Amino acid sequence: MADIEFSDLSSNLSDYVVIDVRNRNEVEDNGQIPGSHCIPLPELESAMDLSEHDFEAKYGFEKPSTSTSIVTHCMKGGRARRAGDLFKSKGYQARVYEGSFTDWKAKGGDIVPGKP
Structure with missing residues (x-):
């Protein structure tokens, strides 16, 4: 599957299981994309x-x-790419949000307090 961009993810957020692969302290310190789930890489x-x-x-x-539509993200995209590759190697339908949390925040995406 192709990568995903801010416009598609923000418009269709509820269609995806968003996996945040940042470390827990990064999520707690910076917040997270609404509905995302933290599983550190x-x-x-x-x-x-x-x-x-x-x-x-x-x-x-x-x-x-x-068969779940998964989107991986991290802070800038590197860890998200590795996570996406891992999901794909296990047969999952995964897309990578290359710009990740940095892009989400820069484009005005909603941010909720981080939970570990």
């Missing part, structure tokens, strides 16, 4: 290997299925 591969029950218990949301 170093945890991502092991997170995807968890059972559905264990995943939800640890991360607080339902484990995405391979």
Whole structure:
């Protein structure tokens, strides 16, 4: 799948499961895209290997299925690209928000207080 841009993501936010792969302290310090879920990049591969029950218990949301439309983002895009590649290698439908949180904030996207 192709990368995603601010206009598409902001207009269709509820259509995606947005995975924020920044470290938890970055999310807490800077806020997050509404509805996004923090899974730090170093945890991502092991997170995807968890059972559905264990995943939800640890991360607080339902484990995405391979048919779920996922968007990955980080602060500037590098970690989001690695996360997107990891999801794709496991058969998931993942798109990368290349501009990530920096672009979201610069373009006036809503930001909510970060939760770990």
